[in-house]
Amino acid sequence: MNLEHYILFWICIIGLCLGSFFNVVILRSLSDESIIFPPSKCPKCGNKLYWWHNIPLLSYAALRGKCYFCKEKISIQYPIIELLTMLSFGVSFLKFGVDWKTLFVIFWLSGFIIMTTTDLKAKLVDCNIAIAIGVTGVLYNFIHTGMDGFVSSILGLTAGAVILEVIARLGYVFAGTRAMGEADTYVAGALGAMFGIQNVLPVLLYGLIASMIFIVPMFLYNQYKNGNKLTCILSVLFILAGLVYCKLWMNYWMMGLLILLGILLSISILKNIKQEENRNYLPYVPALALGALYFIFFSVNF
Ligand SMILES: [Zn+2]
Numbered sequence: 160m161n162l163e164h165y166i167l168f169w170i171c172i173i174g175l176c177l178g179s180f181f182n183v184v185i186l187r188s189l190s191d192e193s194i195i196f197p198p199s200k201c202p203k204c205g206n207k208l209y210w211w212h213n214i215p216l217l218s219y220a221a222l223r224g225k226c227y228f229c230k231e232k233i234s235i236q237y238p239i240i241e242l243l244t245m246l247s248f249g250v251s252f253l254k255f256g257v258d259w260k261t262l263f264v265i266f267w268l269s270g271f272i273i274m275t276t277t278d279l280k281a282k283l284v285d286c287n288i289a290i291a292i293g294v295t296g297v298l299y300n301f302i303h304t305g306m307d308g309f310v311s312s313i314l315g316l317t318a319g320a321v322i323l324e325v326i327a328r329l330g331y332v333f334a335g336t337r338a339m340g341e342a343d344t345y346v347a348g349a350l351g352a353m354f355g356i357q358n359v360l361p362v363l364l365y366g367l368i369a370s371m372i373f374i375v376p377m378f379l380y381n382q383y384k385n386g387n388k389l390t391c392i393l394s395v396l397f398i399l400a401g402l403v404y405c406k407l408w409m410n411y412w413m414m415g416l417l418i419l420l421g422i423l424l425s426i427s428i429l430k431n432i433k434q435e436e437n438r439n440y441l442p443y444v445p446a447l448a449l450g451a452l453y454f455i456f457f458s459v460n461f
Pocket of ligand 1: 201202203204205206226227228229230231
């Protein structure tokens with residue numbers, strides 16, 4: 160085992176343990192959740208857990224995802240967060256090596272893991288985490304490129320927050336309500352602070368593209384849940400026809416079919432909008448987090 164493997168091993172172990180801790184943080188911020196499993200006792204039977212019930216990943220595997228005493232299911236969130244934190248730590252080290260940059264990235268990814276989970280589970284985001292990411296973002300840029308980095312980071316923070324806030328408030332014009340939550344503004348500001356003014360637009364754009372990964376399936380799910388099966392089927396057909404048209408078979412017949420399906424889909428969506436009561440919730444914080452993730456690991460500008 161050489162030194163790098165040795166450090167990688169311990170960073171992964173620390174990631175697992177911190178992931179376990181993040182589960183507790185997430186649990187606390189969503190304290191009215193019932194299905195999840197507090198680290199000290201089982202929520203169903205109230206039995207106190209043994210020490211070996213709290214080992215990251217291993218306990219979940221050993222108990223086969225069920226309470227040792229009453230066999231109540233343990234939320235899959237536990238091993239997923241532990242694994243995700245471990246992976247983030249390990250991959251950050253492999254990418255940036257023994258460097259303070261690794262520490263900053265690990266800190267930011269940890270924050271995003273917590274915010275993404277609470278947003279997806281309960282539409283709740285602790286803005287203090289975004290503020291902490293923003294402050295360390297400014298610090299990182301100051302260490303990295305001195306005064307220039309500091310100024311770029313502060314400008315980026317302002318621009319990110321302002322852009323998102325403007326988009327959010329446009330919601331009042333079109334729908335009579337904010338288009339996004341307040342947390343999205345804080346997170347966009349944090350992204351600006353991390354990547355600087357010159358990268359604000361690209362990283363927000365990555366976030367927008369990533370949001371499609373969430374928005375399309377959620378839209379379909381909501382349509383299905385509200386009993387709008389026709390919209391659901393038309394959407395799938397429209398996406399398939401679009402893919403066929405772009406990738407294999409670009410002719411007028413296909414284009415005609417695509418347009419026809421598009422018109423039918425639009426009519427079906429417009430008909431449903433009128434009767435829809437609960438507005439669809441779109442998780443932008445996870446999307447922005449994916450944008451940041453992409454930028455950290457795949458952009459030449461970071
Ligand atoms: Zn139990």
